[in-house]
Amino acid sequence: MRKISAILLRLALFLLLLPALPGMAQDMRRPAPPERPEVWFAPLDSVANYAQGGERDFMSLFSNQAAWSNALSRIDVMKFYSAFVDQASDDQL
Numbered sequence: 001m002r003k004i005s006a007i008l009l010r011l012a013l014f015l016l017l018l019p020a021l022p023g024m025a026q027d028m029r030r031p032a033p034p035e036r037p038e039v040w041f042a043p044l045d046s047v048a049n050y051a052q053g054g055e056r057d058f059m060s061l062f063s064n065q066a067a068w069s070n071a072l073s074r075i076d077v078m079k080f081y082s083a084f085v086d087q088a089s090d091d092q093l
Helices: 002-029 058-062 082-087
Strands: none
Touching: none
């Protein structure tokens, strides 16, 4: 009798979980996407002499009246190239 009860219990659990198995398997294969990806911004500055040139309006990115404050609020990391840091004036830095 105990063996039959154990078999029936297993069968009942299997039948209860059967509809959820495809979704559970799919969830295990695919990681959840991040809520928001990390955004890096690395514009070429106008101070250093790069082979492809830099952006002439690079320094205007940092003015109080920058027109891109909405986009700036979504940037997580702002990259500065070492050539800019080495060649920029104290005021530019």
